[in-house]
Amino acid sequence: MSAEHPGTEGQDVGSGQDVGTGQGIATDLTGRSSELDLIRAVIDDTARLGGSLTLFGDPGVGKSALLDAAADLADARGMRTLRAAGAQFEANIAFAGLNQLLVPLVPLFAELGPDHESALRVALGFGEGATPSRILISTAALSLLLLAAREQPLVAIVDDAQWLDDASADVLSFVARRVAGTRVRVLSTVRTTGEPLRARGDVNSLTMRSLDDAESEALLLARYPDLAEHVRRRIVSEAQGNPLALVELPATLASDRYPTADMLPAVLPLTERLTRIFTARIAALAPETRDLLLLLALDGSGQALSTESVVGPDAADHLDIAERERIIVVDSRHSVVFRHPLVRSAVVELARPEQRRRAHRALAGCRRADPGRRAWHLADASYGPDEEVATLLQHESIQALKRGDPSAAVAAMTRSADLSPDPEHRSQRLAGAAYFAAEVMGDLQSVSQLLADARRLDADVGSLATASAAASLMLYSDADVVSAFRVLTTALRAPGAEPTAEEVNAAIWVLSVIASLNGRKEMWDPYLELVDKYRDLLPEGLLVRSEVVSNPALVSAEALRTLDQEIATLTTELDPGQIIRVGYVANDVDRLADLREPLLRVWQDAARTGAVASVTNALMLLCAESYLAGRWDDTQRFAEEGLERAESYGYVNFVWFLHYSRALAAAALGQQDEAEEPLEAMLSWSIPRQAFIVPQHVYRVRTLAAIGRGDFETAYTEAARISPHGLEPGTAHQLQLFVAYDQIEAAVRTGRTEQARGFVEAMLRMDITKISTRWALLVAAAQGLVSEGEAANAHFERALAAAPENLWPFERGRVLLAYGEHLRRERATVESRVHITAALTIFDRLRAAPWAERARTELGATGVSRRQTGSTDTRLTPQELQIATLAASGLTNKAIGERLHLSARTVSGHLYNVFPKLGVTARAGLRDALTALTAREDPPIPDAPSPRSAASWWSSGRP
Template identity: 80%
Template sequence: MTAERGRPEHRRAASDLTGRSSELDLIRAVIENSGRLDSSLTLFGEPGVGKSALLDAAADLALANGMRTLRAAGAEFEANIAFAGLNQLLVPLAPMFPQLDSSHESALRVALGFGDGPTPSRLLIATATLSLLLLAAHDQTLVVLVDDTQWLDDASADVLAFVARRVADTAVRVLTAVRTTEQPPAGDVNSLTIHSLDDAAAESLLIGRYPDLAEPVRRRIVTEAQGNPLALVELPAMLTPDRYPSADALPAVLPLSERLSRTFASRISALAPETRDLLLLLALGGSGQVLSDEGVVGPGAAAQLDIAEHERIVVVDRQHAVVFRHPLVRSAVVELAGAEARRRAHRALAKGRALDPGHRAWHLADASFGPDEEVASLLQREAIQALKRGDPTAAVAAMTRSADLSPDLQHRSQRLAATAYFAAEVMGDLQSVSSLLSDARRVNAGVGSVAAASAAASLLLYSDGDVISAYRVISAALRVPDVEPAAEEVNSAIWILSLTVALNGRKEMWDSYRELVERYRDMLPESVLIRSEIATNPATASPEALATLDRQIAALATERDPGQIIRVAYVANDVDRLADLREPLLRVWREGRQAGAVASVTNALMLLCGESYLAGRWDDTLRFAEEGLELVEAYGYLEFVWYLKYSKALAAAALGQQDVAEEPLEWMLSWSLPRQAFIVPQHVYRVRTLAAIGRGDYETAYAEAVRVSPRGVEGGTAQQLQLFVAYDLVEAAVRTGRTEQARGFVDAMLRMGIAKISSRWSLLVAAAQGLVSGGEVASAHFERALAAAPEELWPFERARVLLAYGEHLRRERATVESRVRINAALTIFDRLRAAPWAERARNEMSATGLSRRQADASQVQLTPQELQIATLAASGLTNKAIGERLHLSARTVSGHLYHVFPKLGVTARAGLRDALTALGEQHDDPEFP
């Protein structure tokens, strides 16, 4: 750690903060870890209310208690630069980096711009930061103070929030301040809203600071300041007796914000030009790190800094970090400098030795006097990098500025269109999309572009689901002769085209899509090429394509680009691999919510709906769908509504909530048919098929399943069998006596080779073969089905297969084996709360000769030790005797029986024998009592 500086003379003791005794008590509780609060506290309040002064007081308390401090402050000029705030905070600890493990050290060096390499995950950076702070606090309590966190870049803010939630019971304290005029959000970190002072405290503060101030003037200031401590302290400097000898001479109106700005400006204007130049570099640079680069600040920076500190413009803390006394001071420094001085400062900052490309691009942009293609290109690259690291707000800002700096009208139009595409595909700001496209056309009305077509197609598709118009716009742009769009533009356009084609579902559009993919094959990334092969017909996907997809999925563990995660997930959804993307999708969901990336979040939620449904987490399906519906209805993303409603309906059908499942279906039909979104009715019929099977209405189930594939039944064979109802169609056909048709469907499944897609389809194809077979052949198919997929995957499908197998065994009079399979199905159905199927399983169990009570008892799952103890207890042995036989204490035996009794549905030892007998009948095991 660096050496401590002496405390500035203008800093006042914590006890001198007028009207803040309760706030200081809470801060003291955090600093001293008195038990009243955890180790973190966030101060909320309006500008000038005293948050910075309270952080100063916290620093004084830490110093008095022999603690270390780290300080940083958010800078609005750095809000678009990832990890700028974290860089400012952790630079003093850089010498300790080598003491971290290699992954944490590498993550911090890359994130903070000290090293090269792939962008680490935000979670890894956060855990590395926490480890570093704990290391720094090993010998001496460490107090972290961060002001103006509302201006921190999102990445730094996320890391800081992560740390603040995890420092309880450690030697690290975290105190932050947030400027806000609203009610602070609820959270799991302690917060304190700093309110304005009441009139009595305000007057006391004025008297203490300005004892010679005339009483009428003091009262006027109290009235105008409205309890704002900064205004109370600064306004009197402008209301001196020589300028305003009496209260009557005061201006009639004293607008607070204007008066404070004038106060700061007047103090800054009195400084020497050299000092103002340094302050401008500090303000635009965002932190005091610029001081270490003499090539930027010049050799006399230290002397000018001393002057600025003496004049109470800045504070230099113990680690030599420079902090402006208030954000308004920083703003005033920038505003007072003038345009040319600001450009000159940005040019100087762009030459900084340790500057990363993103900072350099922004400084060069702010230094530009007019259009500059070189800088525009740098910003365009920064926008793409921002998207890849999951920072869509920064991407839109960079691309917008890139368009502003483009000297060529065509380039400017294309960049505006690209900004529109970012806004549509990531941010969810459809209103901005329309405005940006209008600007692009106005700039260059005579020149179209693939980027503009992508944005326009996104707007048409997302705002109203206009499939055909969106398809025509994008395909026409991709077919323009002699046009050579950039690879990024083609990638985006093909992605939007694939969405329109998938929603329409017709062969002609798929053929057109494949043709355009081939035309631009050399420009497209592997993920897009794989989608064109798999999405067209998953059943015909080559083993090589599936293997490539699996490699892409594995690479997403460290992927930061939400667009890449979502695009791979859409392909994975077609071939039952969403379970492998749950964590990346949850990351897109969480980080997208923080970044305001509505479209990314909604896509992630839709995919999570599908993953949760197949995993049997139907509560999650409903929760994700509800959140998605709130988002899309608030932001106008109408095209997503149908799928989110469908997800809710499908889960409701599985749960047996027939009315809930049916409620959105007519809306889905009426919305989709005029838009030629023909895939939507197929999803409607799927829900109705599943609901009908659940209630045992197999005739309706067959009719609805056939509607999914209008040409699915021709001469008893399946010519065009839609995958997601294939098994349902076979079951419904068998149940309604259409055995030959069912065999035709199974033959079609085998010809299509869908078993190779995933273990789920291996399970279902083999089970379908079992449904249309008999005797030992059917049993062999069912056994092969159950062996095809891990037990923990596809629980609903597995339970349905177990039930069908149990029903077959009952008909074959293999009663004991039948009960085992049906009981296994019943256990899963009950866990999933799949009520109709659980009822069917109970009925089947009864058909094997068990009463309903015995059927329920047969579900009991005892561990081997529980079964052994229960058997011995049923034989009459005491707990002590059982313990001696099993080398257990009597208390342990008692604990096991405490859990066994409710499992067996008994309340005393006397009921154990009958309960175990019923359980033994299931296994046909003579060893049971």
């Protein structure tokens, strides 16, 4: 009979803890709790399973490890253990396996009956005479085991029973079917690959499954906690749940040797142990069959079989042989797959280097081979440097980047450098790989090594390709703004330099990032000078960026049209670098909403491929987009994920902006402490590095926070630090724009009305309303703030008509509130209430607590009671719901913060918002309020996404 596999859902996977005795057994058997339960049931006879069990499974699936666990369990029960293992070289020696198992019991032979004693002595080679009948030997063996079990229960354990000699296998099968109800147990394993096994009776059996991906990940993390993520993912994919492969493969894949996913070999190398397991049947095949299997193993595209000149006229016959040997599977569509990825590795492992090169040359000649595959096959077929192949791989690197595969781009460029005969070309290609690794992959360790190799080859360390990579490393690893600027400008100004368009493009992009971080005229002027020098080599998009980032207030209508056209092409764009570059320009002129879907795609794809720089850049831009859209919980989620990645991989230049994004959202929400928390650290980090744009962001957060708490004098002071005289045509940068309305409101509220009018006139002179509907809204509202009577009414009406109602919700709410306040002062009470109530609705939905409180106060001044102005929005955000549930369970703010990776102060801020929404005043009321809320709300609000669930979270229609 076949034993049912006991259900074990909810148990600790692979704990191997013996619940019967409390003694630990096989603590590293991840994912095998159900198999251990079954073995325990057989040994203890708790389920009346007949006292025997055979485990079937592929090589390396963990059968022997389970037998070891069974032996430990038997020892813990005070049982005696006998062990034997089948061996191929003994398969033709009669009773060799039985001899191995029963030799420890030879002293007990004398206690058997004469016939049984004589039969065993002759069968096992201890006596002379004619070979007894098989039935006599079988009953003698059973009698001996039962005799041995009188004083001490006994477990007979036989590994690799498929290699037992037939005589031993028959005897042990006889015994296994007859130990039910005795003190003897029989456990065996059988390898299932190869020829089908001859049935040997009706015994309990279990076919062992492979580990699933989660269990495989857990096993790798337990054994190799420092293994790089991209290596771990590749091993999980290749091992397909085979535990032996999972624990062996990391030995061949050191992370420092393979720093990116695409630098990993196409076919993973095997350890000696894995080679022995997976190569036995392949080695026995005819050379022609092995040659065909090698072509299939190295192909990877499925194209080789379509070219007879590559595979030969007898390919079908050799495929039949390989399929009969259970090495490959030919499906109904005539496509060929190896039964296990490691069988494919074994085919390659068995081939000599010259055989592999010959196979690669043949595959490069496939009619339908795409240029990228052809380049790689030619590279793998090369004996040494080859400029033609190096050039093909360099082209493939650029194409890989364009199709959104940055790790493949780094791998191709690095291999192109390896094949370059000329040291200068090799140096330039290594520098190109370093630039890709820095700008897209975020692998700063690889960048440093690649740059060192490039410099050793080329004494001209000022070459533009090397300079761009070096500047990126300086910028991202320690934000050394001055040194990065000096390296790049020196290379761009080098006399006699003739850089390619790609090299200039990369250098000017990095230089724009440096100048933006510094923010001073001393860097912007040289940047613009160099843009003008190389204008003929730069793409239109980079020319638009140079115009926008240096002074967005003065951007031309033509540049905006070009940018809009470029944004429209991003719906089908695959290159994450292009999406991010356009995203940073769009951010300066309020167009990030149009890039939300491409940025989400970059976030999802880059998180999957391990491109840290791309995913972190995407998260930074999504922070900015979600802030303007009023999705401030999303802003904080994106910032927290970005911080985790940036800090883990040493991308210090990203950290400040992510802290700023989180602080800005906190200021809008009225979480004053959380808004202020990171700001001093941002200042102390940025000043020594001359990253002068960072303090400007600090002042912006403090301006908004001060306005929120009604401290307009402080708000004006902080805004004046960014823009002492309002918008100035020659130096207006993005932060001056973003703080302009705040500065005007603070000036009006503190009696600086004339100054405010001067600020408004500057906005009108620069015509910043052309930038976006948000600025059309805010400029008209600013005119309303500095005007009186009907003129103010007209400006506010024009402001509200300037932008669609669903855009810029926070700004719209503030304009509605300002308009309502003006109408109340003009004694237009009814009209005032309409606008203030509309503002309150927006602020409640956004959870902009300080502004909602101001709106309620204003409504009170119009005669509406506080009860009537209570918020009607009781919906909890996903994070609020999670925090409230944990608080209801009795956890402290500190414990909740540790579980959710938040500060205790952040938790306190969320609970401050939760209590009034649920109508409670203390934690004691949370449980009942949440129960009532659950009954009202169906379905529940989704939780925040992880990188793996990004696509499903956003495609679910979340607003």
